[in-house]
Amino acid sequence: MSAPQRSTYRHGDLRQALVGAGLEMARESGPDAVVLREATRRAGVSPNAAYRHFADRTALVGAVSDAALGAVAEAIEEEWERIDRRGDAAAVAHAELEAVGIGYLRFARDEPGLFRAAxxxxxxxESALSPDKAGxxxxxxxxxxxxxLDDLVAAGExxxxxxPxxxxxxWSAVHGLAMLALEGPLHDLDPELARQTGRRVIGMVDRGL
Amino acid sequence: MSAPQRSTYRHGDLRQALVGAGLEMARESGPDAVVLREATRRAGVSPNAAYRHFADRTALVGAVSDAALGAVAEAIEEEWERIDRRGDAAAVAHAELEAVGIGYLRFARDEPGLFRAAxxxxxxxESALSPDKAGxxxxxxxxxxxxxLDDLVAAGExxxxxxPxxxxxxWSAVHGLAMLALEGPLHDLDPELARQTGRRVIGMVDRGL
DNA sequence: GTGGGATTGTTGACAGCGTACACATGATCG
DNA sequence: CGATCATGTGTACGCTGTCAACAATCCCAC
Structure with a gap:
């Protein structure tokens, strides 16, 4: 699982291994739990080896964050694929907006550590939008x-x-709910109530944009 | 400013002094920057003295967070007092909602460290709502x-x-914008654009609730 | 008042962290 | 084949949170 004894002096792909280890740690307890030394330990390498691939801990956490963003994209795309596109344009557009929100919130609930890392x-x-973090x-x-949103405009909705x-x-509305529920005052909101609130927030966005 | 030489063995009000030092640190760089040893240093006391008042660092940060919440309340109340109450009930109710949002966002912009601490x-x-964190x-x-919100209902709006x-x-909508702009991907959004976006978010809430 | 807890602060120590510097290893290419 | 350069190692430093044992002081019962 963790310390892979290696025979070669070189590791092979240390950078990737460190990011992977970082992702594990972030998944359990968020980005603050990403500790450089522990990552090198899991990769079976001495602490300072990390500095051949990352300027400092911040850079490692940044790479982990990038990877986490990709996972978010994946969760949203999953929801997106599920849309029933047989209705009229307006219905489809609303469903698209809803899918993005639902996917976002679902990921926040299922992977709070990675969500916060992301x-x-x-x-x-621009970095958040750069395509290498896509799904x-x-x-x-x-x-x-x-x-x-473009489809909403096109459908006259x-x-x-x-x-513009x-x-x-x-984004703000959905993100706010996620943060409040994750590490904020809504920390232990009843899960069912949280789900329901999520839908209401999305509804508010849909009406209020 | 910092290390007050004291003659007495007892400090007087160490707990308060530690929270104060913690607030200073949080104000500069958020809750993660609140370091226990540094707080004792600023209070002119040995590191372990803190443990007579806080179970561990987490407890200290919690107290700092409580105090920061009080500061948020103050910022919002300030905006609240400024409301022109001569219009009709509906207008006043909308102005109240807007005041809460504006105050919240203003505090997030002016005191990002304390905001994140809060x-x-x-x-x-219940802890977030307990009255000892009031303004x-x-x-x-x-x-x-x-x-x-009650006033909005009363005014038929x-x-x-x-x-319910x-x-x-x-809260989600406004909080989300604040977080995205503070430590998220909107990190260096143009300030004027941020202000404008703030108003639009509040407008969305008003329309979409 | 005086003695004896209960409070509060101090000293010393430990492990774990991020990171700097010097060195070792080995792949790559002239 | 030998030099160069990328990559991993060893050692060390100062910082952190926290534990255990000790010291000073306050305060209350006698």
Missing amino acids: FTVPRDL PRGRTPFELLGIA LPAERR GAELLA | FTVPRDL PRGRTPFELLGIA LPAERR GAELLA
């Missing part, structure tokens, strides 16, 4: 959200003048 | 939000059946 680590927008279908969460920046509004 | 530390709801006028942020749990919806 979004709680300071990074700039398996190659689309980032932000892109999917954008498509949903959202006035075009409200379209609407991502931020939708 | 809301990023795991705590349960100078004795009302917690959550209470003020509740009053605003919010269907009564949507009232509406706090969570409003």
